[in-house]
Amino acid sequence: xxRECAAILGPARVGRPMNGHxxxxxxxxxxxxxxxxxxxxxxxxxxxxxxLDGRLDTTPLFLTVGFLGGALLGAxxxxxxxxxxxxxxxx
Amino acid sequence: MTDGRPPTRHDGVSVSSDxxxxxxxxxxxxxxxxGITLRVLVLAIVGLLVLNVAALVFLDxxxxxxxxxVCDKVALEAEGYPACFIKANxxxxxxxxxxxxxxxxxxxxxxxxTFEVSxxxxxxxxxxxxxxxxxxxxxxxRGKRDVPGRLQNFVEWAYESLHxxxxxxxxxxxxxxxxxxxxxxVLILAFNWSGLLPGISQTSVTRAPTSDLNVTLxxxxxxxxxxEVEGFRRLGVRxxxxxxxxxxxxxxxxxxxxxxxxxxxLELILxxxxxxxxxxxxxxxxxxxxxxxxxxxxxxxxxxxxxALYGLEIILTFVQALIFSTLTLMFILAAIESHDxxxxxxxxxxMDALEDARQQSxxxx
Numbered sequence: 001x002x003r004e005c006a007a008i009l010g011p012a013r014v015g016r017p018m019n020g021h022x023x024x025x026x027x028x029x030x031x032x033x034x035x036x037x038x039x040x041x042x043x044x045x046x047x048x049x050x051x052l053d054g055r056l057d058t059t060p061l062f063l064t065v066g067f068l069g070g071a072l073l074g075a076x077x078x079x080x081x082x083x084x085x086x087x088x089x090x091x
Numbered sequence: 092m093t094d095g096r097p098p099t100r101h102d103g104v105s106v107s108s109d110x111x112x113x114x115x116x117x118x119x120x121x122x123x124x125x126g127i128t129l130r131v132l133v134l135a136i137v138g139l140l141v142l143n144v145a146a147l148v149f150l151d152x153x154x155x156x157x158x159x160x161v162c163d164k165v166a167l168e169a170e171g172y173p174a175c176f177i178k179a180n181x182x183x184x185x186x187x188x189x190x191x192x193x194x195x196x197x198x199x200x201x202x203x204x205t206f207e208v209s210x211x212x213x214x215x216x217x218x219x220x221x222x223x224x225x226x227x228x229x230x231x232x233r234g235k236r237d238v239p240g241r242l243q244n245f246v247e248w249a250y251e252s253l254h255x256x257x258x259x260x261x262x263x264x265x266x267x268x269x270x271x272x273x274x275x276x277v278l279i280l281a282f283n284w285s286g287l288l289p290g291i292s293q294t295s296v297t298r299a300p301t302s303d304l305n306v307t308l309x310x311x312x313x314x315x316x317x318x319e320v321e322g323f324r325r326l327g328v329r330x331x332x333x334x335x336x337x338x339x340x341x342x343x344x345x346x347x348x349x350x351x352x353x354x355x356x357l358e359l360i361l362x363x364x365x366x367x368x369x370x371x372x373x374x375x376x377x378x379x380x381x382x383x384x385x386x387x388x389x390x391x392x393x394x395x396x397x398x399a400l401y402g403l404e405i406i407l408t409f410v411q412a413l414i415f416s417t418l419t420l421m422f423i424l425a426a427i428e429s430h431d432x433x434x435x436x437x438x439x440x441x442m443d444a445l446e447d448a449r450q451q452s453x454x455x456x
Binding site: 076 | 259260358360421425428
């Protein structure tokens with residue numbers, strides 16, 4: 001079993017935990033979250049704007065406002081996310 | 092092992108000279124080790140191909156149930172080779188109901204969100220995989236010995252690795268949540284890898300649980316409840332809510348209060364969006380991978396393309412399981428961090444910056 005593990009993971013890994021890899025992977029996981037937050041917020045705000053346009057017959061006013069506002073809000077949320085979690089990971 | 096002579100690099104596995112040491116350094120040779128691995132790898136690929144072909148031949152009858160259409164002779168003549176196979180192998184994002192309690196909701200009334208108490212294909216697989224993981228875990232934990240066997244050795248190595256992984260990210264504060272982190276990782280990994288088993292995604296009663304948004308949303312909501320409960324438990328109701336509604340800042344000044352309220356709103360949105368991003372990321376990656384695999388398997392009669400895709404999917408699904416559990420751990424640690432601690436930290440950073448500026452100014456002047 002150890003030999004199979006060694007073949008897959010390399011000699012240095014077997015019998016020794018993956019010390020220090022958590023932090024690097026934490027940065028990676030955080031970067032995937034940044035993109036998704038921006039995407040979800042922009043999409044949500046643009047969809048809300050489109051729905052409002054349909055109700056008030058103002059296409060594409062609120063769609064544009066929603067898209068731009070969502071992108072701005074998403075950027076602000078990303079800034080907050082990065083500043084908080086990078087500091088925690090750097091501690 | 093070495094007949095009394097010192098271990099050499101040709102002995103396969105060699106243990107360091109201090110046999111009593113717990114920190115065993117295991118090295119493997121390139122000759123023997125890679126020979127065995129290559130044989131195992133070739134056998135795994137051949138086995139995968141055989142199972143894949145068997146699943147394609149015997150389980151193809153359920154194509155219509157899964158994708159809503161079948162690529163028979165008439166459809167093949169009408170649509171042509173690639174389009175017909177692609178359409179027939181596309182999976183619907185909606186899970187297939189195996190059993191429905193009461194009267195089923197009519198097809199026309201199915202919306203984006205439909206409430207229906209039912210047992211779906213993803214739930215059946217989830218229950219099966221969870222039971223399997225529990226049984227394996229119980230077997231591994233039951234036969235614990237001072238000199239570990241192969242299974243115990245592997246389980247201990249895996250848990251120690253996950254423990255070190257989580258601890259290096261969150262330090263001592265993370266230790267309490269490592270079992271939860273490991274449980275999420277193992278369970279999601281088993282869910283993800285179940286979809287790669289030939290046949291699982293080709294029947295109408297089984298499907299990778301994480302390729303269903305209902306399951307990933309359920310997992311994300313469990314994680315979300317843990318963040319919130321831990322936040323309230325560690326900081327108290329007032330302390331935790333002050334992160335999102337920092338009304339106390341108005342006592343300092345109106346300007347500081349307004350800024351704090353704006354940051355509080357950002358924090359609240361970030362908190363509420365966590366289950367959405369966690370579930371969407373996992374669902375999107377696993378569902379997309381499964382569709383790609385099904386289409387390529389249906390299309391490629393040159394079977395080595397699906398095998399290459401399988402290799403890629405094994406790595407990607409592993410990474411997704413690790414991302415979900417890592418973010419869960421990070422969000423729990425964020426929830427139990429007090430607002431004051433954050434402010435103190437920001438204050439320290441500002442003081443450091445001021446100090447640096449002060450030290451630099453005499454030099455520049």
